Amino acid sequence: DKILKNTLEKLKRYEKAVISEICSNDIKQKLIDMGVIPGTEVMISNIAPFGDPIEICLRGYELSLRKSDASKIFVTTED
Secondary structure (H helix, E strand, O other): OOEEEEEHHHOOOOOEEEEEEEOOHHHHHHHHHOOOOOOOEEEEEEEOOOOOOEEEEEOOEEEEEOHHHHOOEEEEEEO
């Protein structure tokens, strides 16, 4: 299996990944406070009809994120 690095907003519905890095200082602390921490497994649980926002499932709860914020979260997936 090949490990791919991507950003969170590019994943498809029900696709799982592991957070590897948050590349935005302006929202980094807010995301960490909500449990979006490197090493955490996430799954895309829903995508709004027009594609924004996306809903992710992590640590047993659902969290909605704007695509612009999700684009700053790097994840790894297995191919």
